[in-house]
Amino acid sequence: MFAVTSVEFRQKTAMLPRLPFCLLISLPVLLVQGSTTNSSKKSADAPAGPVSRPPPLPPPPQGDPSWTLGLRLYQALRSDSTSVNVLFSPLLVASSLGALGEGSGGNTSNQVQGLLNPPSPVKVDTQVPERLAEALKSFSEANGTSFHLHASSAVFSKQVPPVDQAFVKQSQTRFRVKHQTLGKGDSKADLKQLQDWAKASLSGLEGAPLEAEIKARAGALILANAVRLKGLWEREFSEESTDRRTFLGKKYTKVVMMHRAGLYRFHEDTDNMVQVLEAPLWGGRASVVLLLPFHVENLARLEKLLTLELLSKWLEKASVTSVAISLPKANITSTLSLQKQLVTLGLTDAWDQKLADFSGVSAKSKGKLHLGGVLHWATLELAAQTGKEDADLQEEHIDRPKLFYADHPFILFVRDSATGALLLMGALDHAEGEPLHDEL
Ligand SMILES: *[C@@H]1O[C@H](CO)[C@@H](O)[C@H](O)[C@H]1NC(C)=O
Ligand SMILES: *[C@@H]1O[C@H](CO)[C@@H](O)[C@H](O)[C@H]1NC(C)=O
Ligand SMILES: *[C@@H]1O[C@H](CO)[C@@H](O)[C@H](O)[C@H]1NC(C)=O
Numbered sequence: 001m002f003a004v005t006s007v008e009f010r011q012k013t014a015m016l017p018r019l020p021f022c023l024l025i026s027l028p029v030l031l032v033q034g035s036t037t038n039s040s041k042k043s044a045d046a047p048a049g050p051v052s053r054p055p056p057l058p059p060p061p062q063g064d065p066s067w068t069l070g071l072r073l074y075q076a077l078r079s080d081s082t083s084v085n086v087l088f089s090p091l092l093v094a095s096s097l098g099a100l101g102e103g104s105g106g107n108t109s110n111q112v113q114g115l116l117n118p119p120s121p122v123k124v125d126t127q128v129p130e131r132l133a134e135a136l137k138s139f140s141e142a143n144g145t146s147f148h149l150h151a152s153s154a155v156f157s158k159q160v161p162p163v164d165q166a167f168v169k170q171s172q173t174r175f176r177v178k179h180q181t182l183g184k185g186d187s188k189a190d191l192k193q194l195q196d197w198a199k200a201s202l203s204g205l206e207g208a209p210l211e212a213e214i215k216a217r218a219g220a221l222i223l224a225n226a227v228r229l230k231g232l233w234e235r236e237f238s239e240e241s242t243d244r245r246t247f248l249g250k251k252y253t254k255v256v257m258m259h260r261a262g263l264y265r266f267h268e269d270t271d272n273m274v275q276v277l278e279a280p281l282w283g284g285r286a287s288v289v290l291l292l293p294f295h296v297e298n299l300a301r302l303e304k305l306l307t308l309e310l311l312s313k314w315l316e317k318a319s320v321t322s323v324a325i326s327l328p329k330a331n332i333t334s335t336l337s338l339q340k341q342l343v344t345l346g347l348t349d350a351w352d353q354k355l356a357d358f359s360g361v362s363a364k365s366k367g368k369l370h371l372g373g374v375l376h377w378a379t380l381e382l383a384a385q386t387g388k389e390d391a392d393l394q395e396e397h398i399d400r401p402k403l404f405y406a407d408h409p410f411i412l413f414v415r416d417s418a419t420g421a422l423l424l425m426g427a428l429d430h431a432e433g434e435p436l437h438d439e440l
């Protein structure tokens with residue numbers, strides 16, 4: 001039933017002059033293999049399965065606190081041109097800031113609100129805490145179905161006055177932020193404690209090293225988030241581990257590419273020269289959105305274009321299309337200290353012992369309690385697996401697929417289908433692999 005032929009692929013690929021010649025020859029074969037891998041299994045007796053119709057679109061990014069914060073934070077991080085492979089959870093950062101906001105007053109509180117609401121004129125959405133709590137719940141319920149997720153948030157305190165128990169309880173039940181105490185040791189001991197927490201939160205995985213220094217003075221509050229996700233596709237990709245191709249990132253490297261031809265939400269913005277693809281994860285509770293420039297380039301041009309309006313438009317325009325996808329098998333791992341970026345975005349008073357108002361965290365907070373750090377550990381695994389092998393999926397009728405060949409840097413999002421919230425945002429600029437010396 002698959003209308004995919006090598007001839008069609010050759011015609012397609014021949015129109016892409018940037019692809020090295022060696023890829024032109026072998027790509028069609030692999031894609032066809034990928035698309036036909038056990039497609040016959042379900043075709044005989046499969047009636048209209050539960051996933052036969054495209055599920056309804058999630059709520060758009062505009063107006064969602066995780067997207068509002070996520071996009072601004074992403075752009076602040078990427079304004080540093082040395083940034084490589086950034087990844088973070090806008091939902092977890094927003095929730096931790098939301099918890100802190102509940103413990104703050106005055107200008108500190110206003111500045112936190114400013115991060116979670118659309119900019120000038122700040123229109124405060126009183127539903128922000130509820131929205132965040134609902135999104136956290138939705139993602140946690142998708143764990144084990146659409147992805148394997150490990151996620152923790154904590155507020156560490158260093159030699160602080162007694163902390164209000166109502167704040168502790170509210171942070172934990174609503175925002176899933178646990179209160180932890182940093183020991184009396186020096187900054188080296190603090191760092192060790194934080195890194196051990198991150199490692200345990202990532203279920204034993206060693207995150208990337210933290211570049212920033214941690215100097216927690218007495219009265220410091222440190223927000224920490226750790227997230228590790230492995231997505232499980234609705235439909236499996238094929239991979240041939242011995243078949244290595246070139247990823248044209250910061251450095252050219254040899255990587256394993258995964259392939260699949262199928263029906264996906266897809267949009268091509270020819271003015272901005274970017275392809276937008278949304279691939280559902282198993283069970284339909286979440287999806288991965290990829291933004292890929294038409295040609296090999298670093299992501300700076302695309303990043304300057306990004307606004308919530310444009311993203312919402314792209315996601316809305318994406319329609320079910322035959323697409324032949326190739327993705328690198330890769331991990332994106334990133335450890336971040338977000339102080340500089342949050343200051344740039346307007347969170348200024350919280351860091352200053354004299355200006356910070358954390359009266360909701362402790363009654364005796366004046367002149368002492370302040371924000372000492374916002375740390376973030378994240379890792380995402382891009383692999384070929386699906387959620388369940390014998391999912392009752394309908395056969396797809398693929399016709400002259402568009403090529404989505406991600407052999408160069410792309411931006412990626414993981415969003416929740418029910419609430420539309422943004423669990424992860426990141427960029428793959430460099431894929432680990434054997435370096436290629438004779439650059440093409
Ligand atoms: C809050 O910020 C405004 C504007 O920056 C400033 O005029 C005011 O004094 C601040 N209030 C407090 C309590 O610090
Ligand atoms: C997801 O499920 C795994 C395995 O059951 C569990 O270890 C992990 O803590 C869960 N993650 C979250 C965020 O609940
Ligand atoms: C990604 O990380 C996982 C877990 O550490 C590992 O098993 C896998 O081999 C890694 N994938 C790649 C492509 O390096």
Ligand SMILES: CC(=O)N[C@H]1CO[C@H](CO)[C@@H](O)[C@@H]1O
Binds near residue numbers: 036
């Ligand atoms: C290409 C391939 O893997 N084909 C397999 C599909 O599944 C049937 C049984 O369900 C196998 O017999 C085929 O070998």
